[in-house]
Amino acid sequence: xxxxxxxxxxxxxxxxxxxxxxxxxxxxxxxxxxxxxxxxxxxxxxxxxxxxxxxxxxxxxxxxxxxxxxxxxxxxxxxxxxxxxxxxxxxxxxxxxxxxxxxxxxxxxxxxxxxxxxxxxxxxxxxxxxxxxxxxxxxxxxxxxxxxxxxxxxxxxxxxxxxxxxxxxxxxxxxxxxxxxxxxxxxxxxxxxxxxxxxxxxxxxxxxxxxxxxxxxxxxxxxxxxxxxxxxxxxxxxxxxxxxxxxxxxxxxxxxxxxxxxxxxxxxxxxxxxxxxxxxxxxxxxxxxxxxxxxxxxxxxxxxxxxxxx
Numbered sequence: 001x002x003x004x005x006x007x008x009x010x011x012x013x014x015x016x017x018x019x020x021x022x023x024x025x026x027x028x029x030x031x032x033x034x035x036x037x038x039x040x041x042x043x044x045x046x047x048x049x050x051x052x053x054x055x056x057x058x059x060x061x062x063x064x065x066x067x068x069x070x071x072x073x074x075x076x077x078x079x080x081x082x083x084x085x086x087x088x089x090x091x092x093x094x095x096x097x098x099x100x101x102x103x104x105x106x107x108x109x110x111x112x113x114x115x116x117x118x119x120x121x122x123x124x125x126x127x128x129x130x131x132x133x134x135x136x137x138x139x140x141x142x143x144x145x146x147x148x149x150x151x152x153x154x155x156x157x158x159x160x161x162x163x164x165x166x167x168x169x170x171x172x173x174x175x176x177x178x179x180x181x182x183x184x185x186x187x188x189x190x191x192x193x194x195x196x197x198x199x200x201x202x203x204x205x206x207x208x209x210x211x212x213x214x215x216x217x218x219x220x221x222x223x224x225x226x227x228x229x230x231x232x233x234x235x236x237x238x239x240x241x242x243x244x245x246x247x248x249x250x251x252x253x254x255x256x257x258x259x260x261x262x263x264x265x266x267x268x269x270x271x272x273x274x275x276x277x278x279x280x281x282x283x284x285x286x287x288x289x290x291x292x293x294x295x296x297x298x299x300x301x302x303x304x305x306x307x308x309x310x
Contacts, residue, residue, distance in 0.1 A: 039132070039140035046140075046147040053151040065116050065157025067091055072098050072105035082227035092231040093188050095224040096217040100184070116157055123165050124150065131251050135261065142251070149245040160242045163188060167195045167249030170203065175309075179206025187214040191246050198253040201309025208308075 054061065071081035071091030075098050081091040091098065104112055131139040143150075153161050163185040170178035170185075178199055185192040186207075196204055218225045254260065 035137045039136040042140035042144040046143040049147045050151045054154055057155050061155045062113050062157045063089060065113060068101050069105045069112050072101045082231060090231055092235060094218055094228055095221040097188055120154055120161050134255050146245055149242045153242045153245055158242055160245050163192055164246045164249035167192055168252055170199055171252040175202035175206050178203035179210050182207040183210035183214060186211055191243055198250055205308040
């Protein structure tokens with residue numbers, strides 16, 4: 001394929017024609033791939049659904065983001081963010097997390113909402129492009145499945161998608177940063193707790209340690225934490241389809257698991273056989289030992305140390 005770099009000796013118009021011709025040939029080749037055509041259709045449908053829903057809601061959108069924004073302002077004024085005046089919804093997360101929304105909450109609401117929604121949209125576009133470049137059809141299918149949660153989250157301005165992107169970033173970050181991202185995400189919503197297993201081992205250790213620090217912060221603000229617990233368990237909510245959007249945070253890990261995407265049946269069988277053999281060896285060692293309890297304890301300790309990278 002001609003490139004702009006390889007045609008520098010040509011006149012500008014000729015270079016442009018060569019580049020456009022190369023891009024046309026690449027595009028025509030890709031359109032001959034049925035999977036790519038299906039992927040393009042699915043992405044278009046998902047994008048159309050989300051865009052239509054957002055535009056239809058108009059000025060009615062942003063109820064959750066407004067609760068974060070108002071909660072911080074009420075807190076700074078010395079009020080109770082967990083029992084705000086109408087028409088604001090209560091702030092439902094841990095008291096110490098109010099500071100996480102500074103200085104965003106100091107912006108005027110119209111500016112803050114534009115920035116909040118804009119950040120969500122830009123992160124979705126970037127992450128979808130990243131995922132599509134690596135696995136087009138799986139990305140398109142996942143976007144189609146998540147179209148409703150994406151639309152709901154972008155409508156209310158809930159923090160769910162940003163938490164998913166924190167898990168996404170944690171997969172690539174250094175252990176301390178990854179652990180901090182996971183701990184903060186888990187402090188805001190409990191569901192990211194399950195994504196600990198996809199983090200690198202040392203990041204898991206840092207995550208558990210930092211999550212325990214957030215527990216101390218909860219105790220330090222115990223009176224307000226009681227309001228938080230009451231709202232977390234008793235505040236009436238619709239069906240939380242937006243929680244499904246958190247699976248987007250696992251995309252880097254899922255896309256990196258080549259065994260999920262290769263049609264190598266022999267390789268999958270070999271992986272299964274190796275795991276089964278390791279289990280059988282552990283059982284034989286446990287049964288043949290004079291101290292089966294000690295063997296089991298050492299096995300558990302080894303697995304825990306391996307899980308946390310120590």
